[in-house]
Amino acid sequence: EVQLVQSGAEVKKPGESLKISCKGSGYSFTDYWIGWVRQMPGKGLEWMGMIYPGDSDARYSPSFQGQVTFSADKSISTAYLQWSSLKASDTAMYYCARHVIGRYGDYMDVWGKGTTVSVSS
Amino acid sequence: SYVLTQPPSVSVAPGQTASITCGGSNIRSKSVHWYQRKPGQAPLLVVYDDSDRPSGIPERFSGSNSGNTATLTISRVEAGDEADFYCQVWDRSSDHPIFGGGTKLTVL
Numbered sequence: 001e002v003q004l005v006q007s008g009a010e011v012k013k014p015g016e017s018l019k020i021s022c023k024g025s026g027y028s029f030t031d032y033w034i035g036w037v038r039q040m041p042g043k044g045l046e047w048m049g050m051i052y053p054g055d056s057d058a059r060y061s062p063s064f065q066g067q068v069t070f071s072a073d074k075s076i077s078t079a080y081l082q083w084s085s086l087k088a089s090d091t092a093m094y095y096c097a098r099h100v101i102g103r104y105g106d107y108m109d110v111w112g113k114g115t116t117v118s119v120s121s
Numbered sequence: 122s123y124v125l126t127q128p129p130s131v132s133v134a135p136g137q138t139a140s141i142t143c144g145g146s147n148i149r150s151k152s153v154h155w156y157q158r159k160p161g162q163a164p165l166l167v168v169y170d171d172s173d174r175p176s177g178i179p180e181r182f183s184g185s186n187s188g189n190t191a192t193l194t195i196s197r198v199e200a201g202d203e204a205d206f207y208c209q210v211w212d213r214s215s216d217h218p219i220f221g222g223g224t225k226l227t228v229l
Contacts, residue, residue, distance in 0.1 A: 035218070037164075044207065044220060044221070044222045044223040045156075045158075045164065045207050045209075045220040045223070046220070047217055047218045047219075047220065049217075059216075059217070061217055062215075095163060095164065097164075100169075102152045102154065102169055102170050102211070103152040103170045103171075104150075104151055104152040104210075104211060104213075105151070105152060105210065105211020105212075105213070105218070106211055106218060107152075107154035107166065107169050107170075107209060107211075107218070108154075108156075108164075108166065108209075108218075109166050109169070109175065110166075111163040111164050111165070111166075112163060113162070113163045114163055
């Protein structure tokens with residue numbers, strides 16, 4: 001079974017750093033892009049960007065460029081989303097999802113259960 | 122960048138048919154994908170490439186795409202279908218996915 005297992009909920013203070021994870025299993029982790037999607041409270045889905053674990057090539061949505069960092073460790077089939085200095089506005093649910101090539105562009109066929117990040121002083 | 126427009130909410134009685142639209146300029150030239158997100162759960166792909174269903178998704182879920190509107194149709198709606206639904210396309214100009222704002226399906 002193809003699965004993405006995300007790390008647990010985090011409660012942080014503004015200015016702190018954070019790294020959350022997404023571990024893939026049941027497929028060749030290095031052959032698919034992993035995307036990150038944010039859902040702020042009461043809002044819709046926003047694509048943040050993606051990383052190719054095979055070579056750690058990362059692409060960022062302009063809205064998130066410079067705000068977060070993607071990384072991957074293919075030896076343990078795990079992708080990461082990292083912040084160096086959290087803000088209260090980073091409070092959200094964060095999903096990782098496997099990208100699949102569709103007829104005209106990618107879609108996401110398998111999703112992690114999400115990691116809740118709460119940032120408050 | 123490309124914009125997808127969904128109605129904020131759709132209500133339907135059990136056993137009836139729900140239609141959730143996703144509007145975009147010449148959307149028929151794109152592939153539309155649909156996700157269902159129930160409270161406390163991860164999004165689930167229910168339709169991809171306009172009208173294909175992943176394995177395990179009931180035939181009650183179907184999709185179409187024409188002109189400036191794509192539609193997700195759920196027939197014989199059940200209480201368990203209540204969820205938020207999001208459409209998604211790939212925007213070639215920005216080279217990344219775009220989501221619609223989401224539609225809350227309420228089963229009366």
